[in-house]
Structure formats: C-alpha cells, structure tokens
Amino acid sequence: MLRNYNILTAVIALTGSLSLFISGEINPIFSFSPVLMIYGYFRLVKNKPQAPKWTINVLSITTLIIFLLDAFIASDDYLVSVANLTILFQAIKSFDLREPWDNLQVFFMSLLQLIITSEFTNSILFGGIFIVFLSSSVSAIILAHFIKTGSGEKIVLAKPMVFITLITFFLTTLLFISIPRIAGGFWGKGHKKGIKTAGFSERVDFGSFGTVKLDPTIVMRIELSGIERRDLYWRGMTLDYFNGVMWENTESERRLIYKREGFFTIKPYKKQNVTVQKIYLEPIDTEILFGLPSITAIETNSRIISVDGTNTIYIPMKKNKQFFYTAYSVDEPVYSGFIEKKYIQLPEGMGRISELARNITKGKTRTLDKVIAIEKHLKERYTYTLTVQKPPRGVNPIEDFLFRTKKGYCEHYATAMVLMLRSIGVPSRIVTGFYGGEINSYGGYLIVRQSNAHSWVEAVIDNKWQRFDPTPAISIEKPSIIILYLDTLKMQWNRYVVSFSSSDQRNILRLFAFTLKIPDMPDFRLRSIRDILALFLVAFIMSTIAFLIYKSLKREHYAYPTIQYLKAVKILKKKGIKVTDTMTSTEIKSIFVENSLKEKIEELITMYEEHRFGGKILTPDDKKRYRDLVREIELLK
Amino acid sequence: MGNDLLYKLQSQIEIVIKGKSNVIKKAFITLLSKGHLLIEDIPGVGKTTLAYTIAKSINCSFQRIQFTSDLLPTDIIGVNIYNQETREFEFRKGPIFSNIVLADEINRTNPKTQSALLEAMNERRVSIERKTYLLPEPFMVIATQNPIEYHGTFPLPESQLDRFMMHIKIGYPDEEYEKQILLQPSPIEIADKIKPIITSADIIRMQNEIDNVTVEESLLDYIMSIITETRKDDRIRLGVSPRGGQFLLRSSKASAYFDGRNYVLPGDIKELAPLVFGHRIILKTKSYISDAEKVIEDILDKIPVPL
Numbered sequence: 001m002l003r004n005y006n007i008l009t010a011v012i013a014l015t016g017s018l019s020l021f022i023s024g025e026i027n028p029i030f031s032f033s034p035v036l037m038i039y040g041y042f043r044l045v046k047n048k049p050q051a052p053k054w055t056i057n058v059l060s061i062t063t064l065i066i067f068l069l070d071a072f073i074a075s076d077d078y079l080v081s082v083a084n085l086t087i088l089f090q091a092i093k094s095f096d097l098r099e100p101w102d103n104l105q106v107f108f109m110s111l112l113q114l115i116i117t118s119e120f121t122n123s124i125l126f127g128g129i130f131i132v133f134l135s136s137s138v139s140a141i142i143l144a145h146f147i148k149t150g151s152g153e154k155i156v157l158a159k160p161m162v163f164i165t166l167i168t169f170f171l172t173t174l175l176f177i178s179i180p181r182i183a184g185g186f187w188g189k190g191h192k193k194g195i196k197t198a199g200f201s202e203r204v205d206f207g208s209f210g211t212v213k214l215d216p217t218i219v220m221r222i223e224l225s226g227i228e229r230r231d232l233y234w235r236g237m238t239l240d241y242f243n244g245v246m247w248e249n250t251e252s253e254r255r256l257i258y259k260r261e262g263f264f265t266i267k268p269y270k271k272q273n274v275t276v277q278k279i280y281l282e283p284i285d286t287e288i289l290f291g292l293p294s295i296t297a298i299e300t301n302s303r304i305i306s307v308d309g310t311n312t313i314y315i316p317m318k319k320n321k322q323f324f325y326t327a328y329s330v331d332e333p334v335y336s337g338f339i340e341k342k343y344i345q346l347p348e349g350m351g352r353i354s355e356l357a358r359n360i361t362k363g364k365t366r367t368l369d370k371v372i373a374i375e376k377h378l379k380e381r382y383t384y385t386l387t388v389q390k391p392p393r394g395v396n397p398i399e400d401f402l403f404r405t406k407k408g409y410c411e412h413y414a415t416a417m418v419l420m421l422r423s424i425g426v427p428s429r430i431v432t433g434f435y436g437g438e439i440n441s442y443g444g445y446l447i448v449r450q451s452n453a454h455s456w457v458e459a460v461i462d463n464k465w466q467r468f469d470p471t472p473a474i475s476i477e478k479p480s481i482i483i484l485y486l487d488t489l490k491m492q493w494n495r496y497v498v499s500f501s502s503s504d505q506r507n508i509l510r511l512f513a514f515t516l517k518i519p520d521m522p523d524f525r526l527r528s529i530r531d532i533l534a535l536f537l538v539a540f541i542m543s544t545i546a547f548l549i550y551k552s553l554k555r556e557h558y559a560y561p562t563i564q565y566l567k568a569v570k571i572l573k574k575k576g577i578k579v580t581d582t583m584t585s586t587e588i589k590s591i592f593v594e595n596s597l598k599e600k601i602e603e604l605i606t607m608y609e610e611h612r613f614g615g616k617i618l619t620p621d622d623k624k625r626y627r628d629l630v631r632e633i634e635l636l637k
Numbered sequence: 638m639g640n641d642l643l644y645k646l647q648s649q650i651e652i653v654i655k656g657k658s659n660v661i662k663k664a665f666i667t668l669l670s671k672g673h674l675l676i677e678d679i680p681g682v683g684k685t686t687l688a689y690t691i692a693k694s695i696n697c698s699f700q701r702i703q704f705t706s707d708l709l710p711t712d713i714i715g716v717n718i719y720n721q722e723t724r725e726f727e728f729r730k731g732p733i734f735s736n737i738v739l740a741d742e743i744n745r746t747n748p749k750t751q752s753a754l755l756e757a758m759n760e761r762r763v764s765i766e767r768k769t770y771l772l773p774e775p776f777m778v779i780a781t782q783n784p785i786e787y788h789g790t791f792p793l794p795e796s797q798l799d800r801f802m803m804h805i806k807i808g809y810p811d812e813e814y815e816k817q818i819l820l821q822p823s824p825i826e827i828a829d830k831i832k833p834i835i836t837s838a839d840i841i842r843m844q845n846e847i848d849n850v851t852v853e854e855s856l857l858d859y860i861m862s863i864i865t866e867t868r869k870d871d872r873i874r875l876g877v878s879p880r881g882g883q884f885l886l887r888s889s890k891a892s893a894y895f896d897g898r899n900y901v902l903p904g905d906i907k908e909l910a911p912l913v914f915g916h917r918i919i920l921k922t923k924s925y926i927s928d929a930e931k932v933i934e935d936i937l938d939k940i941p942v943p944l
Contacts, residue, residue: 586904613853614900
C-alpha cells in the first residue's frame with residue numbers, strides 16, 4: 001500500500017511540474033529538476049535510502065537563496081519565481097520523503113503549481129492535467145488515511161476514487177455555474193504574452209507585411225447569427241493621415257460610453273436588422289475591438305468602452321489576454337456629417353498620382369462612378385503579391401507600386417486608392433482590420449487568423465461613408481479536417497470555460513428553471529426575497545451534496561469485510577431481529593440459537609472477525625464467499 | 638472451538654460445579670492473565686469448591702484461609718521461629734505460599750491483615766525481616782466477600798479492590814442443575830476424585846503465550862473510550878484507573894486465548910468490561926458493586942463498537 005501511495009505522490013508531483021512547463025513561463029533550464037525528481041521517486045519506490053538530512057538542508061537553503069535572487073533581481077516576477085522555487089523544492093523533496101505525511105507537502109506544492117499555472121495559461125491541456133491531479137490526490141488521501149489507521153488489508157480504491165472524483169467535478173461545475181463571475185485573474189496581472197507579430201497594427205507602413213500574411217496564428221473566433229452577410233469585413237480602425245511613407249490615425253477624441261443593463265449602446269438600432277457576433281479575441285496587443293460595420297452595440301464584462309469619431313471602438317486598458325464580447329452590427333453606411341479637411345489631405349509630390357486619377361475618371365461626372373472606376377482600375381491592372389521589393393531610395397512606395405512594379409498587397413492597393421480619391425477631391429480614409437475567415441463546420445464558427453489581416457477604403461459618397469476594396473480577390477488554402485476539429489475543441493474550451501460569462505450563467509439557470517418549472521430564476525443581483533430564497537436553495541443543495549459526500553466517505557473507509565458485515569447486519573435488522581450499533585459481533589452471533597440462519601451468520605461473522613481483527617489476508621475467494629453468504633442470509637427466513 | 642486443553646479443563650470442573658461454565662471460564666481467564674479473582678456471593682454456592690477444583694485439575698497446591706477478625710498477618714504470610722537446634726530463626730511459610738489461595742470472607746478481618754494479603758498478592762513476594770521470599774508460580778488469590786452481612790466487617794477500600802483483576806458472582810445454579818446437586822455427594826468428594834489434566838508448568842507457558850495475542854488498534858480506542866466515559870459519567874464519582882485499563886486489555890487477551898483465537902475481538906472487551914471495571918469505580922450514591930456493574934453496562938450500550 002505504501003508503495004502505491006508513493007507512486008501516486010510521484011504522479012501528483014509530476015502533474016504540478018508538468019503543468020508549469022506547459023504554461024511556457026518556465027525557463028527550460030529548470031527541466032533538469034523534474035528529471036531529478038523522477039529519479040528521486042524511482043529510488044523511493046524501490047525503497048532505497050533517502051538523502052541525508054544535511055544534504056537536504058544545504059540544498060534547501062541554496063534554493064531559497066536562488067529564489068530570492070530570482071524574485072528580486074532576475075525574473076522580477078514573483079509568480080514565476082515562486083513557480084521556479086516549487087519546481088526545485090519538488091525535486092529536493094523527492095529525496096526526503098521519510099514519513100507518510102511528508103508526502104502532504106508534495107501535494108501542497110503541486111496544488112500551488114497548478115494554481116500558478118492556471119494564471120499563466122488557458123490551455124485545454126491544463127484541464128487534462130488537472131483531472132489527473134484531482135483523481136490521484138483523491139486516491140492518495142484515501143490511502144494516507146488507511147496508512148494512518150494502520151489497516152494492513154488491501155483496499156479497493158477504484159470505486160471511492162471514481163466516485164469522489166466525479167462528485168468533485170460535479171461540485172466544481174456547480175460552483176462554476178453559480179458563483180458570480182469576476183473578470184480577470186486573481187493577480188490582476190495579464191500574464192499572457194500578446195501576439196507579437198501583429199498582422200493588424202495601429203498604423204500602416206510598408207514593412208514586414210509579407211511575413212504577417214503567412215502567419216496562421218488565430219486572432220479571433222466568431223460565432224455569427226442574424227442577417228446573412230456575404231462580405232465579412234471585420235472593421236478595426238481607420239487611418240486618415242498619410243505622411244508619404246506611412247499612415248497614422250489623428251483622430252484623438254474619444255467619447256466614453258457607459259453600460260446600461262449590460263449593454264454599451266453606441267447608437268440606437270432596430271432589432272430585426274442586427275447581425276450578432278460573439279467574438280473570442282485571442283490576446284492581441286491592441287485596445288481596439290473588431291466587428292462587422294457598423295457596430296451599434298457591444299455586450300461585454302468590461303466596465304467601460306470608448307468610441308472615436310470614426311466609429312472605432314476601444315476597450316481602455318485592455319490587457320493582453322483573451323477577451324470575449326458580443327457585437328451587434330447593422331449593415332448600413334454611416335452618415336458622414338461634417339467632413340473634416342484631413343480626409344482630403346495629401347502629402348507633397350503626389351502630382352503623378354493625381355494625374356493618373358484624373359485619367360481614370362475622365363468622362364465620369366458622378367462621384368460614385370469615379371470611385372468605382374478607380375477601384376476597378378486597381379483591381380484589374382495590378383497584381384497581388386506578398387513579396388514586394390523595397391522601392392529604390394527616394395522613391396515613394398505608392399508611386400513605385402502604381403507605375404513601376406504594379407505588384408503589391410492590400411495596403412498598397414488601399415493607399416493608392418485613397419490617395420487617388422483625395423487627389424480628385426473625394427474624402428476617403430484607410431480602414432484596417434480582418435477580412436473573411438475560415439468556417440469551421442464542426443464548431444459552426446469562423447476562424448480569423450493573422451493572415452486574414454486586411455486594409456480597405458472608406459469614401460464619402462452622398463454624405464455617407466461607403467466601403468470600397470480595390471484589392472483583387474485571393475484564394476485561400478483550406479486547412480485540414482483534423483486541424484479544424486482540434487480548433488473546435490479549443491473554441492469550446494474558450495467558449496464554455498474560459499469566457500463563461502454571467503449571461504451564460506443566467507442562461508443555464510433559465511434552462512434549469514424551465515425544467516424545474518420555476519417561472520424565472522434570478523440573475524444574482526439580489527433584489528427581492530425570491531432571489532434570496534433561490535440563493536438559499538442553491539446553498540441548501542450544495543450542503544446536502546457535501547453532507548452526502550461526507551457520509552459516503554465515512555462509509556467507504558471501511559474495508560471490504562466490514563462493509564459485508566454491515567450489509568448482513570442491515571439485512572438482519574430488516575428481518576426484524578433486534579440488532580443495535582453497540583452490539584459486538586460476538587453478541588450478534590449468540591442471538592441465534594438453532595436455525596439455518598445461524599450457520600450462515602456464524603460463518604460470515606467469523607470470517608469478518610478473522611479479517612478485521614485477526615489480520616488474515618483477504619483473498620478473492622474470500623470476497624466471493626462474503627458475497628454468497630450475504631445473499632444467502634438475505635434469502636433465508 | 639477454543640483452546641482444547643482449556644476446554645477439557647473447563648468441562649472437567651463442570652462435573653464438580655454444575656452449570657457454571659461461564660464462571661469457570663472467568664476464573665481461568667484471571668489465572669491466565671496473572672490476576673486475582675474477587676468473588677462476591679452468598680455462602681454455599683461453591684466458591685471453595687471452585688477454587689479447590691481448579692487447583693486440583695492443574696496439579697497445583699491449594700490453601701484456604703478463613704478470614705476472621707482476630708487473624709494476624711503472620712497467620713497468612715508465615716512467621717520466623719527460633720530453632721533451638723540450629724540456634725537460628727527460621728522462616729515457617731504461611732498458607733499464602735500456595736499456587737491457589739482461597740481467602741474466604743476477606744472483609745471479616747482487620748485492615749492490617751487485609752493489606753498484608755493484598756501486598757503479597759500484588760508483589761508476588763513476601764518480605765520478612767529484610768528477607769524476601771518469592772511466592773510460587775502460578776499464583777492466584779481467589780477472595781470471597783459476603784455482600785449481605787455488614788455487621789462487624791471491614792469492607793475493602795477501593796484502592797485495595799483495584800488489585801483484583803476481576804470481580805464475579807457465582808449465583809444460584811439453574812433449577813435443573815440444582816436438582817442434580819441435591820442428589821450427588823458433597824462436591825469436595827467429587828473434586829478429590831478428579832485427576833489433574835495439566836501441570837502448573839503448562840499454566841506458566843500459557844500465561845506467556847497470551848502475550849502473542851494481537852490487538853487491533855481500533856480495539857485500544859474502544860477500551861480508551863470506555864475508560865474515558867467512566868471518568869465523564871454523571872453517576873460516577875471516581876472513574877477507572879490506568880491499571881484498570883491494563884487489566885481489561887490483559888484479560889481480553891486471555892479470553893481470546895481461552896477461545897482459541899490469537900486476536901482480541903470487541904466482544905471479549907465488552908463482555909469483560911463490567912467484571913473488570915465494576916469494582917474499580919465509585920458511584921455517587923452508596924451502592925453495591927453490582928450497581929456499579931450496571932452503570933458500566935449502561936455505558937457500554939452507548940459506545941459504538943469498532944467495526
């Protein structure tokens with residue numbers, strides 16, 4: 001039994017360290033430590049002597065010094081340094097497990113490691129590791145109990161272990177559903193690393209775009225519902241000022257929008273025209289929210305959002321972590337209002353470009369026709385490529401694109417179009433965001449990757465901002481089925497675990513309320529007596545479950561013979577024989593004088609006494625005999 | 638079932654003392670666990686016969702001391718007598734130098750004599766004038782008390798009672814057995830005829846073998862909870878001493894051994910607890926030992942048995 005206990009301890013120690021390593025926050029240098037740890041447990045299981053006390057002490061003190069250096073000088077991040085410390089201590093401890101209760105320290109450290117990991121990662125792998133940790137610690141604790149009480153018998157662990165693990169899951173799920181959500185981690189520090197190679201960026205220059213276009217990193221996953229839309233332009237932000245080399249956003253005024261009943265309403269809208277997008281944004285280094293134009297409302301956990309004059313939506317102080325929101329969009333062009341001068345601003349030396357624009361629009365009188373002509377010109381006469389050669393020194397990249405290479409990517413096209421439009425007096429701007437996405441038919445959602453980053457054009461026609469995209473259509477390679485399926489798993493993890501929101505909570509409760517035929521359940525803002533009652537109900541159910549677990553624990557810690565003996569006693573009670581809890585087995589035996597039951601009872605009780613108090617080893621045959629006897633006793637009068 | 642030799646012994650003694658197998662078993666349990674027995678009962682139920690028959694069947698020496706108010710300590714343990722021929726004092730051993738000693742009506746004698754007996758019982762040796770004489774092995778005192786007559790008696794104080802391992806009653810035989818007793822000759826005559834089955838050496842071996850009987854840990858907890866309960870109970874002024882606990886454990890082991898087991902059962906403990914603890918506790922109300930036994934039984938009915 002001690003051997004199994006030690007093996008379980010090793011598994012628990014491994015889950016803790018492993019989880020930290022999968023979080024990717026641990027310096028790979030530390031991987032020597034789990035290797036040492038495995039060796040330590042190997043020795044322990046083989047009953048080799050543990051390391052001398054002084055070695056352990058020296059190592060522990062050294063580790064502590066390393067920890068202090070690490071925490072205050074090297075990594076400067078207390079969580080990471082605590083994680084490093086536990087990894088080292090786990091290895092040391094594996095050579096210093098002398099008494100069964102020493103293992104408790106290992107369990108504690110593993111738990112700590114798992115908690116730290118939960119702050120670092122949202123990985124689905126972590127969920128798996130957690131299950132392993134949970135089930136092995138449950139069994140280890142049960143074993144520890146038996147080691148403590150000194151019962152030398154073999155104990156059947158499988159049933160109570162599975163039972164307790166399931167109950168724990170059930171309770172955790174219940175807690176997960178019922179406890180009010182707190183946005184963000186406990187530590188308030190975004191530990192996730194943002195997506196560094198930004199396909200989407202808040203400015204447009206003509207630099208490293210090519211590599212970005214090949215980057216398959218997923219930026220967001222979107223569940224779409226509502227009105228069918230063909231063109232999926234995930235609008236991010238607009239850029240209005242071009243200095244000849246790059247675009248910038250000069251829009252600086254932002255207006256704050258406050259939440260009303262869970263919603264940030266940007267402008268009033270009619271429900272029937274709305275496209276609803278549930279968006280799971282991966283950690284991305286921007287405060288901007290994406291969505292189909294034009295977003296009229298946002299529903300999210302965040303307290304505050306702000307909007308600028310170009311309908312770009314920001315979450316101030318959004319950290320580099322996953323972010324979930326629902327966007328409500330209406331497919332209507334936005335009324336332009338007063339058009340600022342900056343939308344027809346042009347840098348110096350654009351003569352050649354405006355000449356080209358005039359040539360293209362020759363003979364057109366309506367603005368729309370002129371714009372469409374330019375869009376068509378760019379679409380048809382230029383080639384889309386991701387490998388753009390750098391223009392010769394001193395040459396404007398757009399001129400280079402328009403007149404020399406005639407090859408470029410979306411930013412060249414969009415920039416060229418805006419510059420041409422501005423040169424003929426049409427107010428216009430660049431819009432950046434993402435275009436399209438792959439439909440994952442398993443999960444029924446859309447995957448948008450860095451490679452979907454795109455920029456297009458908005459121009460004012462008839463006092464409305466309208467969208468034009470001069471970039472020719474490009475074919476996208478479809479990813480394999482397996483990849484799509486795996487991504488579905490990840491999406492579901494994100495959807496139902498990571499970004500489980502209070503509105504989901506309400507939905508689930510409503511579902512329960514429906515099945516229980518209770519008219520409506522509260523949304524956990526205690527407003528009435530009924531809400532409080534409902535809360536009490538939940539508390540009552542939880543405590544009942546806790547009590548049942550306690551009872552089952554009390555029952556389950558009996559060894560097999562005792563369980564069978566108790567079964568028989570229960571049967572006797574049912575048969576109307578007066579048996580009390582303070583009766584000894586000897587007394588129960590002596591109740592019966594002369595009948596067929598006496599024989600069976602005596603045999604069973606004697607077996608029980610031998611196994612329980614006599615230290616006789618329980619064999620599978622004995623078990624069978626127990627079962628048979630209990631059954632026979634049940635059948636006899 | 639049971640230890641064959643002891644079972645044979647028990648049935649042989651039962652020929653003499655009819656229908657009292659339980660009492661015989663208790664006497665052997667006391668003997669095997671190196672304790673002493675206190676029998677509280679009316680005269681004529683066979684106390685003397687029991688002691689005599691036991692001694693006879695295990696081939697041991699037997700002495701009966703009738704306690705009277707004028708009995709002196711030297712009458713029990715012996716006396717130094719001046720030998721005129723050798724011109725030396727020589728020790729003449731008293732009746733206590735026997736394997737089985739029956740101390741009849743122990744409460745009739747004065748405390749000084751009582752304590753001389755009890756000291757010898759406890760220490761298994763006698764010291765006279767700086768010389769120590771070991772008592773024979775095995776050694777067991779069976780003391781009797783008459784519970785009805787109080788006039789002119791010196792009841793044993795609790796501290797003295799504590800030295801007895803067990804306190805039992807013999808009680809009247811069942812009607813069926815009593816009829817047989819009416820017909821048969823005097824029991825001592827029958828006892829005289831019986832042959833020893835084992836020797837005193839066998840008894841010593843068995844006494845040592847009792848140490849091999851195992852006790853599961855939860856049973857120790859069971860004993861502890863009985864003891865603790867006697868110390869907490871409202872009806873009890875003085876609870877069981879640690880020695881009482883030791884005696885209960887030892888006698889439970891002997892009981893298991895008697896039944897041919899090498900492990901103690903909760904049943905052993907529960908059966909013996911009233912007999913081992915009954916005379917050790919002091920109730921708040923003035924009472925007989927039998928009342929105390931009832932309280933112990935009451936406590937036992939409250940404590941869950943280890944499963």
